[in-house]
Amino acid sequence: MTATARESSFTPRRRPRDRRRQILAAAAALFWSEGYHRVGMADVATAVGIAPSALYRHVRGKQELLLAVLDEHLARIEALVAAPPDDLLGGLTALTLERREFGLLWEREAGHLPADEVRAIRHRLRAVAAVVAAASAEPDPATAELRGWAALSVVDSPSHHRWTLAGDRFGDLLAGAARAVLTAPLPPATGPPAASGRPRGLAPASRREALLAAATRLFGEHGYPAVGLGDIGAAAGIAGPSVYRHFATKTDLLLAALSRGNEALWLGLHHALARASDADDALTLLAADYTAFVAENPEIVSVLVSQTIHLPTEPRDDLRRSQRAYLAEWVALLTAARPELPAAEARVLVHAALALVNSLARVHHLAVRPGARARTAALAGAVLRT
Template sequence: MSADPVAETRPRNRRQLIVEAAGPVFSERGYHAASMGEIAAEVGISAAALYRHFPNKYALFAECATITVNRLVEAVDGVPPEAGLPELLHAVTRVAVAHRAEGGLYRWEARYLDREDRRLLRAEFARVVGRVTEAVRREHATPLAELSAVSALGAIGSISMHRVSIAQRRAEDVLLSSALGVAATDPAERTCGPRSVELPARPEPRTRRAEILAAAVPLFARDGFAKVTNGQIAEAVGLVPSAIYRHYPTKMDILVAACLQAAELLAQAVGRSVDATADPHEALATLAATYVAYSFEHTALTGVAEAEVIGLPHELREPLVRAQRDHIAVWERQLLLARSELDPRQARVLVHAGFGVVVEAGRAVHWRDTPEQRSSVTALVIGALGLT
């Protein structure tokens, strides 16, 4: 009797193929927007076949998140203990660039993991941070070695935050150089010096519509957009849920308003900072200080805008993408003036590396907003750009 032809053609590594296909989908679409049918189509199988390997979407998502971090752990474990910081960071960079499509899974979507799974994931990532921290401390003897290490990893991980088209080897070189620049920066010295930054104030909620937006943002930041209900938002404002719809037809409209507000505040802040100086080095230092101040001042708002924009429909996301490109173009122009050896793609990758430093450094200090913290993170951003 002949064997089952379906069984004969089924690849033995199908579970691995599913995970490899699912990671980019979760990273690109977000956990809640991604569907098992969409992932099955990427693999070329039916949804029913997918469920033979994973009982539900969460199980697949958790395995994808775990594998993302395990790759980094394996990379640093494969580097000899006596190796220098460049070799260690190069190993991390190779993994980050090779799997950039899945990187956003850990950066933003891992918050949707159950508490225990999230704890295990953080424990694994802490091994990577610990290894890099030891190397930073050994080579640079900085008292804030862990902050420098986390920030260097943030520069490397930034490759998952954008779609700049750049060859893998060139991306590795640019990111490694950026991470080493961060690691060599002593945030305790704050060599960039104090910089006066004037941020536009977030508008006072003087209308019911503005009150709803102001109440929704911290809820989105804490629990994630998908988990927050209009009922929770209404309760925070002191309204009945049906009253929300008179101001925002859908919850998605509230999210769009939050993202647009974040983009507008940042554009205003950047415009003020760049207009104040003509020297590109000084302009970049001021841009860095402004972006850091903005991120610490409006942590919930910026976190929502950065984490949730991938879940917006294309037509709603496009204006936000244009605003982000305009913002990056300001940095890119100044960086190309300050470092003439760079080409535009390299400059764009470095700008995103600076943004990645702010995200990870801010998380590391729990966004405690003090002049010292802002100055330290600004210095690390300048290091990521390759400036002294």
């Protein structure tokens, strides 16, 4: 074979036109399942089937990759709401089910982004929530805003679990639950506004408890990877070496915080069950108790929702088993109150209701409004009764 023949038979490999989208999809899936801190650029490159050097043609580093993942999904949402279809919530739900990662990544990993980028994403999310709020036909602007954020949290709830339903039922059920919060009757927004900041109160005398409280707050605010034992000791007013008398490692502190929060949820469940007259009454009481717990313990809830991934395998699996059992109690109550509802659908609605409560608590200006807790609990109840 001549050199000319060899050259003419060679066809150079062409880069796929959607290579960047492939990269972002692979990165989103890895960040979602493994956690940003555990994923390297080489892992993403391997998932796409390219060399790491090729990955750097698209992004300069892992932080930029995370930002691109969030930006891409948010841009698709913005495109949808810019020319909203007749079924806006159905369209948003379809986007979520196509790529479920956004909500959890935004909550768990945003601390890895520059502060100005976080502010920009928050601003964009507020604009999306405003469009959804306008679809509610709610005459009161403050209530419309509450409904808009609540509907978005329902739509985004699959980001926090891996359950699915067959065919179109998943999307139909979620969109129906989101529509329910746009129209559900709400108690009046009465009473004084909640305090804009939590009162200082008194600190426990126990140094161990002081460390645990400081660790829970810092993990909730900044994420586990960004916090060191020195930071925790300083926040608790305890010198660095003294921390080790109470907790040998930072992981021990995380496990203690998660265990404390998990057991508190179980106590709340038993408290609601003990007062209930039937399953439907128990759901109402449980929604109110859970809403109050989230409002009063935002850091614990943030750690429970987003920081479990940082535990070693065995305690992480143990904690997740307990969390699944807790959710199963909600599902059992819901199916008892609504015998026509399949357990799989009840599970999706329970996740959506809890996500609604957790999400609204993080929108600070909504959480401090008069009547916020009662209204949030009512919206969660509307989801459960969709």
